[in-house]
Amino acid sequence: MEEGSNSVEMAGAVIAFKLKEASSWWQDINESPFWQDRIFHVLAALYSIVAAVALIQLIRIQLRVPEYGWTTQKVFHFLNFLVNGVRCLVFVFRRNIESIHPSIFQHVLLDSPSLAFFTTYALLVLFWAEIYYQARAISTDGLRPSFFTINAVVYAIQIAMWLVLAWKTTPIVFILSKMFFAGVSLFAALGFLVYGGRLFLMLQRFPVESKGRRKKLQEVGYVTTICFSCFLVRCIMMCFNAFDEAADLDVLDHPVLNFIYYLLVEILPSSLVLFILRKLPPKRGITQYHPIR
16 A cells, blocks of 8 residues: 555656646746747748738639629638738737837737638628528628628727727726627637538538539538637637736737647638638639629
């Protein structure tokens, strides 16, 4: 019994030592300006790659169907290019941004791409909702006004919070701002779950079996799962960010957390979605191809 007790104590001591060592390693990287700059520059490089892919795909689509003007697909890729391009610049100049005063401009630069990311993927939800309603012979007249209204409300609330922070910096407004982002992310996740799920089930029940149907079914299923997961993770992380200083993403000395967070909620999902939606539209005769008006 005594030997068994000693073995358990030794195992506990080893685990405690390893945890302390890992914590020390994490802290050393977080507090090192060298590693901070390297991690932020890696993030900038990854965002630049995603932005370049989105731009190349936009150009390919434009060359393929120039007669359709600004379609939903083109706007989606343009917004992806814009969001990832701005994020790239933010991380390239991350240390310079930290020294900007008043600090409200730091928040605007760090939070604006998140708003644009929401708009980008809300556009995809809108596109799927239009397809679903058209397939069921339901009017889509209210969808686009709803899309623009929701985005206008989201941007108006965030701008109001920025103005309050510019007037008087209070912890409660910071918390409300983070929780607002969490709520917006949850709303987007539910949008993908509802309309992505409806479209998936509709395609699944479609009576004609074909290669195109199977590919579209996989496409909708994969994108729904990816986008729902990324917005849900963002929602959960924003809740921690609001109440736990150790989970603060808007500071220089949390580069590892920044790397994991932005990799999971923006870089990886955007890369996967761009890959899944890489197929170019046919040149002519597209009844399901909807231009943005």
